[in-house]
Amino acid sequence: MKKTHSIKLPAKLSAKGEHEPAHQAIWSGTISFSLVAIPVHLVRAVEPGRISFRMLHTHDNSPLLRRMVCPEEEKIIPPEEIVRGFETAQGRYILITDEELESVTPERSRTIEIIEFVDMEEIDPVYYDHPYYLIPSKGGEKSYTLLAEVMNRTSKAGLAKFILGEQEYLVAVKSAEGVLSMITLHYSDEVLGDDDISNETTKTDNEEKNRIKKLIRENTVEYDPDKYADERSGKILDLLRKKARTKGYVKAPEIEMEEEGEGPGDLVALLRKSMGKVKKADD
Amino acid sequence: MTKNFIEIQGQRLSLTNLEKILYPAYGFTKAHILDYYRKVAKHIIPHLKDRALTLKRYPDGTDKEYFYEKRCPSHRPAWVKTTDVIQDDGGRRTFCVVNDLESLIWVENLASLELHVPLAKAYSPNTPDSVVFDLDPGDHADILHCARVALILRDLLGELGLSSYVKTSGQKGLHVLIPLNNSETTFQDTKQFSKSTAEVMQTNYPDLVTAKQSKELRKGKVFINWSQNDAKKTMICVYSLRAREKPFVSFPLAWKELEDAERDRDRTKLHILYSDALERVEKAGDLFAEVLGKKQRLPHLKKSSTAETQRTQTE
Numbered sequence: 001m002k003k004t005h006s007i008k009l010p011a012k013l014s015a016k017g018e019h020e021p022a023h024q025a026i027w028s029g030t031i032s033f034s035l036v037a038i039p040v041h042l043v044r045a046v047e048p049g050r051i052s053f054r055m056l057h058t059h060d061n062s063p064l065l066r067r068m069v070c071p072e073e074e075k076i077i078p079p080e081e082i083v084r085g086f087e088t089a090q091g092r093y094i095l096i097t098d099e100e101l102e103s104v105t106p107e108r109s110r111t112i113e114i115i116e117f118v119d120m121e122e123i124d125p126v127y128y129d130h131p132y133y134l135i136p137s138k139g140g141e142k143s144y145t146l147l148a149e150v151m152n153r154t155s156k157a158g159l160a161k162f163i164l165g166e167q168e169y170l171v172a173v174k175s176a177e178g179v180l181s182m183i184t185l186h187y188s189d190e191v192l193g194d195d196d197i198s199n200e201t202t203k204t205d206n207e208e209k210n211r212i213k214k215l216i217r218e219n220t221v222e223y224d225p226d227k228y229a230d231e232r233s234g235k236i237l238d239l240l241r242k243k244a245r246t247k248g249y250v251k252a253p254e255i256e257m258e259e260e261g262e263g264p265g266d267l268v269a270l271l272r273k274s275m276g277k278v279k280k281a282d283d
Numbered sequence: 284m285t286k287n288f289i290e291i292q293g294q295r296l297s298l299t300n301l302e303k304i305l306y307p308a309y310g311f312t313k314a315h316i317l318d319y320y321r322k323v324a325k326h327i328i329p330h331l332k333d334r335a336l337t338l339k340r341y342p343d344g345t346d347k348e349y350f351y352e353k354r355c356p357s358h359r360p361a362w363v364k365t366t367d368v369i370q371d372d373g374g375r376r377t378f379c380v381v382n383d384l385e386s387l388i389w390v391e392n393l394a395s396l397e398l399h400v401p402l403a404k405a406y407s408p409n410t411p412d413s414v415v416f417d418l419d420p421g422d423h424a425d426i427l428h429c430a431r432v433a434l435i436l437r438d439l440l441g442e443l444g445l446s447s448y449v450k451t452s453g454q455k456g457l458h459v460l461i462p463l464n465n466s467e468t469t470f471q472d473t474k475q476f477s478k479s480t481a482e483v484m485q486t487n488y489p490d491l492v493t494a495k496q497s498k499e500l501r502k503g504k505v506f507i508n509w510s511q512n513d514a515k516k517t518m519i520c521v522y523s524l525r526a527r528e529k530p531f532v533s534f535p536l537a538w539k540e541l542e543d544a545e546r547d548r549d550r551t552k553l554h555i556l557y558s559d560a561l562e563r564v565e566k567a568g569d570l571f572a573e574v575l576g577k578k579q580r581l582p583h584l585k586k587s588s589t590a591e592t593q594r595t596q597t598e
Contacts, residue, residue, distance in 0.1 A: 082373025274442035
């Protein structure tokens with residue numbers, strides 16, 4: 001298991017402390033196959049290193065909020081006046097309530113049950129969605145190692161159905177160097193076909209083919225993910241560091257819930273007066 | 284999975300994994316938990332009644348992963364009451380409501396060790412029944428510091444003509460509540476009142492109190508968390524268990540007990556175990572009954588009309 005190059009904002013430059021610590025479990029349960037059930041937890045295998053910005057008001061650098069606005073009435077719409085609609089044709093919607101949506105939401109599940117095994121090579125990478133690592137929970141280490149080893153030797157991947165955050169996923173569980181990982185797969189109807197793209201009628205010249213083959217051979221190396229880095233992110237980071245050094249920071253006004261300041265004068269006066277009496281009694 | 288069937292009020296319930304140990308350091312099983320809630324039901328149900336309940340579930344025990352379940356599970360029996368709450372994104376969410384023993388046992392069978400409730404009832408979500416001061420000790424401060432703050436707070440509120448009540452959080456802190464039980468006070472009022480009170484406390488006891496959340500500022504002090512006075516927030520319900528190494532309870536205390544504990548520097552009296560809790564309610568009944576019944580008004584709102592006229596006169 002090799003960690004690919006990741007670009008992380010240094011804590012001091014980070015806009016928000018929003019990144020979850022690496023290897024924080026996002027799910028725990030068991031992975032089961034036939035009669036074996038291994039307690040495991042799931043952690044993210046990748047964390048996109050994209051640098052994000054907050055949008056601020058130019059006047060005072062207050063962070064801005066997103067609000068639902070009705071273009072018809074030109075006003076912010078409160079939550080209780082909002083409903084979901086599925087657009088069937090321009091301007092035509094089917095309304096769906098939360099209850100209806102919930103009634104088709106799968107129950108939380110605590111198992112990843114492997115139904116069958118396939119050769120990993122058979123799964124076209126176009127089906128790959130999100131990768132995760134499976135880590136043995138307490139008491140599961142031994143059977144985990146066993147499953148990981150066996151699966152590695154056979155280079156098979158286990159297919160399973162898995163529910164995470166109200167969504168049902170098809171996943172492939174695979175093993176590499178003693179670590180089980182899991183990748184969510186796209187369903188076949190999500191994958192767009194490539195039939196329109198390939199063009200078998202066009203004739204190709206053999207000599208031309210050989211020339212390209214040779215070129216590929218000459219440029220073939222071993223894949224080293226560390227060799228590549230997101231250059232734009234690197235440049236943005238450099239820019240941020242430079243600006244932090246030269247220009248420093250701007251401060252957003254502190255937002256104290258709804259009301260700023262002391263509260264109504266008579267309340268504060270009343271509290272101060274009573275406080276004075278309490279303190280005197282205290283002495 | 285082992286199953287046991289019981290019948291309460293004519294409702295048949297299947298209880299699962301009764302022998303499963305959910306407080307591993309204490310050997311406390313799900314059967315113990317169900318038994319605790321069954322015995323305390325008479326006292327806790329009035330405090331849960333008609334409130335959108337948040338379940339904090341520990342399916343594999345207090346040392347394992349937990350999750351907050353706000354949405355009432357759709358596999359609930361038909362007789363479990365629910366209420367719909369409108370969310371920030373405009374959606375509605377269905378919460379469980381526990382108004383009877385059978386519903387309480389059903390939610391506990393889900394290993395909902397902790398029961399959290401909002402300060403308002405489901406049918407009047409913007410009208411808090413009480414003001415709460417959540418006293419939370421920072422690093423190097425403890426529950427005795429909280430006791431001291433609670434006692435000062437009690438005196439201050441007393442000067443304002445307000446009765447207040449105190450319970451342990453079941454963790455490290457204390458909760459001081461002012462019952463209101465009137466339909467006019469809004470969360471905006473209670474938040475403003477609690478914030479101003481916390482700030483006056485901070486000004487007068489700067490070494491003991493902070494009204495700011497910041498971890499750094501809380502060191503050695505008690506944070507008076509006034510921001511709990513919000514329609515969106517929930518608090519641990521009185522008599523609920525807490526998920527700690529031992530089955531401690533969020534439990535009401537008499538002010539005298541707090542005074543004694545502070546005088547004797549005895550923090551052990553401020554951590555109430557489930558067994559003490561059951562023994563005490565058996566003897567003394569619900570010390571928090573007044574929180575549900577006593578009608579009070581915040582002083583600045585009571586006089587708001589006269590204050591208004593005064594202000595216009597002086598300006």
